[in-house]
Amino acid sequence: MAKLLLRGMVLPMSGAEDFYPQGEVAVDGDRIVSVGAKGSAPRGFEPDRLLDRSNDVIMPGLINTHTHAAMTLLRGYADDLPLMPWLEDKVWPFEAKLSDEDIYWGTMLALTEMIRSGTTTMSDMYASMDRVAEAVLSAGTRAALARGMIGSAANGLQALRENIELYRACHRAGEGRLRVMFGPHAPYTCPGDFLQRVKSEAESLGAGIHIHVAETEAEIETIRQEHGRTPVQWLNDLGLFDGPVLAAHCVHLTPADMEILAEKQVCVAHNPESNMKLNSGTAPVPELTRRGVVVSLGTDGASSNNNLDLFGEMRSAALQQKLRVDSSALPAYEVLEMATVKGARALGFEEVGMLAPGFKADLITVDFDQPHFYPRFSIPAHLVYAAHAGDVRDVMVNGRMIMEERRLLSLDEKKICAEAEKRAKGIARELL
Ligand SMILES: CSC[C@H]1O[C@@H](n2cnc3c(O)ncnc32)[C@H](O)[C@@H]1O
Numbered sequence: 355m356a357k358l359l360l361r362g363m364v365l366p367m368s369g370a371e372d373f374y375p376q377g378e379v380a381v382d383g384d385r386i387v388s389v390g391a392k393g394s395a396p397r398g399f400e401p402d403r404l405l406d407r408s409n410d411v412i413m414p415g416l417i418n419t420h421t422h423a424a425m426t427l428l429r430g431y432a433d434d435l436p437l438m439p440w441l442e443d444k445v446w447p448f449e450a451k452l453s454d455e456d457i458y459w460g461t462m463l464a465l466t467e468m469i470r471s472g473t474t475t476m477s478d479m480y481a482s483m484d485r486v487a488e489a490v491l492s493a494g495t496r497a498a499l500a501r502g503m504i505g506s507a508a509n510g511l512q513a514l515r516e517n518i519e520l521y522r523a524c525h526r527a528g529e530g531r532l533r534v535m536f537g538p539h540a541p542y543t544c545p546g547d548f549l550q551r552v553k554s555e556a557e558s559l560g561a562g563i564h565i566h567v568a569e570t571e572a573e574i575e576t577i578r579q580e581h582g583r584t585p586v587q588w589l590n591d592l593g594l595f596d597g598p599v600l601a602a603h604c605v606h607l608t609p610a611d612m613e614i615l616a617e618k619q620v621c622v623a624h625n626p627e628s629n630m631k632l633n634s635g636t637a638p639v640p641e642l643t644r645r646g647v648v649v650s651l652g653t654d655g656a657s658s659n660n661n662l663d664l665f666g667e668m669r670s671a672a673l674q675q676k677l678r679v680d681s682s683a684l685p686a687y688e689v690l691e692m693a694t695v696k697g698a699r700a701l702g703f704e705e706v707g708m709l710a711p712g713f714k715a716d717l718i719t720v721d722f723d724q725p726h727f728y729p730r731f732s733i734p735a736h737l738v739y740a741a742h743a744g745d746v747r748d749v750m751v752n753g754r755m756i757m758e759e760r761r762l763l764s765l766d767e768k769k770i771c772a773e774a775e776k777r778a779k780g781i782a783r784e785l786l
């Protein structure tokens with residue numbers, strides 16, 4: 355097992371006070387041994403390699419808690435529409451034509467973009483999840499995978515069987531890099547009896563549930579007409595929140611909804627850019643965190659965003675709340691927590707999200723020797739308000755370097771881009 359010592363400006367994300375302007379992180383195999391000031395590595399720790407990144411920030415890898423990775427194939431295919439026309443008229447007809455192989459290459463494209471922008475873990479909800487798992491394992495990243503399920507009869511039940519199979523085959527696979535959740539799409543696409551069936555299957559396996567909730571006003575109105583309550587109240591009454599749940603979006607919430615989410619320890623994946631692009635609305639993030647809800651960050655798919663860059667997403671998350679509430683809302687360090695430690699909690703990855711002894715070595719280095727990072731008054735502020743995807747220099751997951759000096763080590767980027775281009779254009783031609 356290789357031993358590595360990284361030196362640089364270390365932001366461990368283990369508490370607001372923790373920062374080492376000249377620090378070091380010692381890694382042995384897949385785990386972090388020590389984090390601290392320069393010279394803090396344990397006596398006797400003899401690294402096989404010293405990585406001097408004195409002008410870089412060394413921080414935990416970013417965690418994207420809500421995406422549909424293979425939707426990179428739809429990037430730029432369906433823009434400037436609200437949610438339901440976007441889904442029904444453009445996205446679902448395109449997705450109906452995707453083969454397992456298309457989903458594999460779309461996911462590979464997503465992973466390439468994610469690694470380049472410092473994302474080491476994603477939470478994905480889609481179809482052909484065995485191929486998504488294969489892509490994640492070969493890219494070397496970490497993921498929580500959920501089979502997206504729509505409907506109740508033939509389609510929904512087949513998807514549920516696939517989700518169970520996925521759990522059995524992949525949960526904790528790849529040295530623990532994979533986790534499996536259950537992915538009922540939304541309260542407006544899954545009937546109550548189906549949601550309860552999903553809940554009981556997930557419960558019997560001890561798995562969490564990943565679901566879209568309260569995304570648009572139209573959803574609130576549909577569920578009110580069908581069930582006479584809000585989506586959060588409906589799902590709670592069905593018992594869905596009795597186990598671990600990751601609820602994506604949660605834009606339109608009443609105070610009573612927020613109390614339920616807090617009481618049931620439902621985690622929320624906040625997707626500000628998708629919510630803006632589809633004109634869904636602005637989620638009440640400070641109101642949720644004030645109540646103790648764990649709010650993490652996601653990009654959603656690359657068709658409603660249109661990128662998978664969590665640096666951009668952090669900036670949007672912060673600015674959106676400042677516009678909605680006031681300039682003190684959602685300060686930089688809290689946004690960084692959403693993209694790291696809180697993401698790990700939301701997905702049930704207990705050993706990632708911060709740099710701490712005993713934790714898995716998932717980390718990135720950000721090249722701070724660039725004009726947009728001077729003067730260096732505040733590292734968290736620079737990371738949230740000034741950084742962009744291309745600033746990421748190195749990416750390590752589970753102790754393995756998968757990008758070094760901006761060179762991808764686990765993926766063939768040119769081949770992936772060519773395959774994605776060919777496959778997406780082929781489907782678009784068929785739909786003309
Ligand atoms: C059944 S797999 C997941 C399913 O979700 C669709 N999707 C992508 N983005 C959103 C969104 O913001 N709200 C609801 N559904 C979304 C995706 O296209 C897949 O069909």
Ligand SMILES: [Zn+2]
Pocket residue numbers: 420421422566602654655
């Ligand atoms: Zn989504």
